Amino acid sequence: MKAVVYLVLATLFWAGNYVVGETAVKSMEPLALTWWRWAFAVVPLLVLAHVAERPDWRAVAARWRLLLPMGCLGMGAYALFLYGSLQYTTAVNAALINAANPALIVVFAVVLLRARPGWRGWAGVLLGLAGVLLVLSGGSLDHLLAVRFNSGDLLMLGAITVWALYTVLGRRVRLPAIASTAAQVVFALAAMAPFAAVFGVPLPADTPGWASLGFMVLFPSIGSYLLWNAALRTVAPSSAGMFLNLITVFTALAAVLLGQALTPAQVLGGVLVLGGMALTNLKPRARNQAPSPVPAACPAEAGAGDRA
Template identity: 25%
Template sequence: MNLQKTLGPQASSHLRLIGMALLWGASWPAGRMVAQHMPPLAASGLRFVLAALVLLPWMYMAGGMGQLKTWPTRRWLGMAAAAATGVFGYAAFFLSGLQHLPASKAALVITLNPVVTLLLAAWIFKERLNRTIGLGMLVAAIGAALVISHGNPLQLLSSGVGVGELMILGCVVCWVSYTLIGRAILTGVDALSTTAVTSTMGAIMLLLASLLVEGPQGMANAVQAGGVAWGALLFLAWGSTALAYAWYFDGVKALGAGAASGYITLVPVIGVICSALWLGEQVDASMLVGGALAVAGTAVMNWGRRQPAALAGAARAG
């Protein structure tokens, strides 16, 4: 059977996007393995050093190095801000949170990303929200609250949020900031250049922070970690970072950003499944119900964001 004929001319792009979702979903149990054996800042620094060793040559072969000389100071400052939030802050919170929280639960909490991003985009950039998007945001937020509170959202008012949950919520804040900074400052820069440069800058920030906070022993402990931890770290660097981004860029180029982003809805589901299979983590009823609501809400939001474009296209066709 010819897969290209069965799935259509863009079959390879769809398959790469499925692979991207698998790699990003598997990053949660892999991160949990790393967090249990390495100091978080040292491990994060090594992760992005390894990623930069792939991304920078890739950028060079794509002909992107020449543009760096023409970038104005404002763009470099934007890159530094994006690196500080999307790489340094996110990576530090990611592994720190996974020291305290099961990977499956963390993967579901992160579904708050699109909710917070859309709310702030509506406030800062006056992006329009419709009823479908609003419904999706509400459903996703309720789902995330159920996961964070173990099925009892009112408990958040009395006992607050645990350390692990706070760290993963820090991931949400950093990723949303990274997204909004990219929209405000980095318009016109291709995704590969942004990823390569911010990964390199973030790696330097993480290594310096590790030296200051964890001391030289932190890096020594990371280097001396066992084969399982290093295997997971290499997977995070070259699988979940370099290869997954390559497949995502291919999907955006071939199918458009809307279609490609739809596959991201699969990431938390895959994260929960991989965590249960690889780490033996227990998935309770609150995670199943809350996770299903969070994923469904994200899907509804994506659908709602495509509605205006579809209506505009229909109006032009008419």
């Protein structure tokens, strides 16, 4: 239950990243936005990890072969693709493409982790995807068919691809959640440093820009990644991926708070998304099996051959 709360909050903060990011890219380039977002977040993450978890930093550093690509993918490439996408495409198109993320995570988990989601997993993916499409189209097939893909849409395809791979790789991390996140940020900044030096990363020039950057540092950067990585210790990637559909639902709710009316299609779509999540995470009841005094293996034990 705790992992579910973590995943819901993580997606809530990421939904805010979509809304705020669409405004922020009007005054900051994607590279500068990504660089300063993590540059301001890295020290709080390192301090929090040291105080709360007291990790063995040598053991953390020894996992650099895994943490380096994770940082480059989840903290660097994903943010660059997302912010680059929001410069050229609409929020509707970006959210529509993001709806394919859970299905892509399931595919990656099947290929790389030999996961077996079963019919409930695949049905949950399809149900959740249907709900998101219903929310985005407003119940109109013509609206859905009218969507056209441009360079921003292609960048968003890159974003969900790297995120799916990041989520699957996250299952191989056997480190404290905060320390793992902080280390990934350090590696991401190191990888981006040469590009920042060559192309420049100017700070915001106005108050709204600083406010947007502050929100991104506190919530999508620190909050979401800590909660996501903590949840992945007990939740399978395919199940966690279903929660990404909540980004669209939360975006619809944000629209209501901004004065827009919530349509029946959006309400029904939200119900389908929640139903898909429930179906994916529903565990079948064992039949004709005597209770065992030995607890079942935690999902985090899957593929545990790469322990620290």
